[in-house]
Amino acid sequence: MNNLFRRFMENYNRRKKFIASDGIKSYLLNTNGYILLIVLIISAFLVSFTSDFFFQTSIYISSLKRARANLECEYTGLSGLEIAKAIIEIDRLGMSTGFLPNLNNNRNIDSYMDIWALDFPEFPILDGTVKISIEDENSKININALISEFAPSTKYYGILQRFFVNMGLPMDIADAIIDWVDPDDSRFPYGAESSGYYQTLSPPYKAKNAPADSIDELLLVKGITPEIYYGLGGGNYGLEKNLVEHNKGDVTLPEEKLEDLNAQPVNGSEDDNEPITAGKEKDRRLDKYLRVYGEWMKYPDESSRININTASYRVLISLTDEISDETVQEIIKKRNLEPFKTVDEISAFTGKGNTVNSLLTVKSHIFKITVTSVNLNGKYKSVYYYDRDNKKILYCSGEY
Template identity: 25%
Template sequence: MRRRKDEGIALILALLVLVILVVVILQMTASSLHNRTLAENHLSDLQNTYGARAGYARALLFLQEDLEKSPEVDSLRERWATPLEFPMGKAQVKVSIADSERYINLSQLVNDKGEVNPTVASQLKRLVKLLRHTPDIADRIIDYIDQDTKGEFEAKAKNDKLFNMDELLRIEGLTPEIVYGGVIQGQETKGLREFLTIWPKAPPEGGTGTAGMVNVNTASSEVLQSLSDLMTPAVAEAIVNYRTQPGTDGKMQEFQKVDDLKRVQTMTDGIFTSIQPQLVVKSSTFEIRSRGTVANVEKTWVYVVQRKGGGTATPVTPPPSSGGAPPPPAATATHTLIGAQSLNDFTSAKPPEIEK
């Protein structure tokens, strides 16, 4: 009887050990699969980072080529304005470039002393009204950025320039629908983000640049309408339509100088006079969005580059050649990286290190 009892206890202990072993094996298997998934995601993230870096490098080549070919004009007919897609190892890379001068620049909303720039403030207020947002939205943004404490919405104001555009969500009263667009009170509404930028935060080294100016060759109808109370939707659309019509070379037309706006049939002297001081036909700052995708993992970096000297090519006298060979080509102004940020990273603006 005692022997059977001992055998029963031994059987129970054996089963208990077996259960423990099964649990340990299952745990080790799950941990191994988890670590494998982490390693694969890390590898994909690394591949995407290098893919985004390759997209940035290729975008720089396009911008440099454009600067050498047409240093006085930047428009949507140029090569850099067309999105690019190419494979990079296992990553699929998509790159798009947008000049900052097509937007209203919130960094120019205040001067170095923190005082409000009335021209940019008026642009912002017109844009808010045009997009059918409540008028207080513009005042909330202005109070958040300017350095005085006299506004109506100063309670949670930063009183400094924005770190990035996503910071608009930190302003009390600005919802994701207002910032990015969406349904507001049953009506589909465009977001402010589509028409605003914070770049450049300062003029480029060696020139005044085009900070705070609007490029008539790239700006949207909404931004053009925000330049003056006299500007009508019909005139703004006529400007955009003029750019999309083919010229003598079969490509989209562009304004070679601001005075060319007078060619637009609906343009009046009053409208032209009111918007002319705010316009340029070339850009000096460009936002490069480069996204790498591997399987279901993607990573997007936004790089901001600025042309030295305000976007004008600056030839340098080459050294004399020998043996009758033609001299090397003259050097031109380069593009300087002034900002970079992972699209989903709110707190860090440190870019991946880029070899020179």
């Protein structure tokens, strides 16, 4: 041990004297020092390379895991779509009461007492959950039906004007929407066409001059800002009183009641003593009240008509100039107890022979299906517009 220590110290002192006399550069450039320098450079390179390799590898692995989770969510969402389509088909066939009691079983009408209108809880699929909601598009005003093959404007135009006025917004927006969907470059009195307005914007673009393919095209229309479209401001926002979440009645389906459905009324029809509240909806998003799907050339086609059993308060109050808040409240209270079976029944509220009745219906044809699928590592929300009569997806979109 002493010999080893002595040799170490001799070697140390020798190198120390060499460095002191000739410098570190000379030491490194001798044979042994040169090898040491190469080893140090290679070691530094390898450490840097392997660190970057493992960092990039971890990123790729995380991306693959996220992509796999997103793909699983997307396919789970497709399962949710098929379930929603099955629910709509059950309703079409008049088989609702075979699955749940106290539901509307009349194939000729659609209302919030139908199975598709229930607020279904999340249900498990594989390692995640799926939440589906079904919304009646026939409860909304079809902006493509503002025009027809034989008329520059239809009665839906008046309804849309009143809708915007009731929202505290300029009725001129209805003119701009007509100019967006009509086939010509002739400007409505307060509308906008390519040459006079859209081409002057930065960046410039052209008016559609064709039926809208998606309701969010309204974001391109003169007078409709994102704030207005998403219901976050504009008009009489924040000034309206006695707002309600919705006017659907009791459509909840609590998970804890699923085993006790035979004893539970699904809608409020079993309890006449419970007051039914009706009022303007809190949600001011335009896509809750306006739509683009439905036949517009054959005016007034059934698919473009407004379902009186599912129309919102904001749409109902816009039907005529004469209709009052009290009348709309009575319509909603009546349909929540028992849906309208024919359009003629609405005459007691709108007046016999009122031309607006030709724009109304009690049956729905197009539905908006929203599916939200969630697992441990991802979430996917998909939206489908579904034509029940033709069993056809009209439009779909999705986002992670």
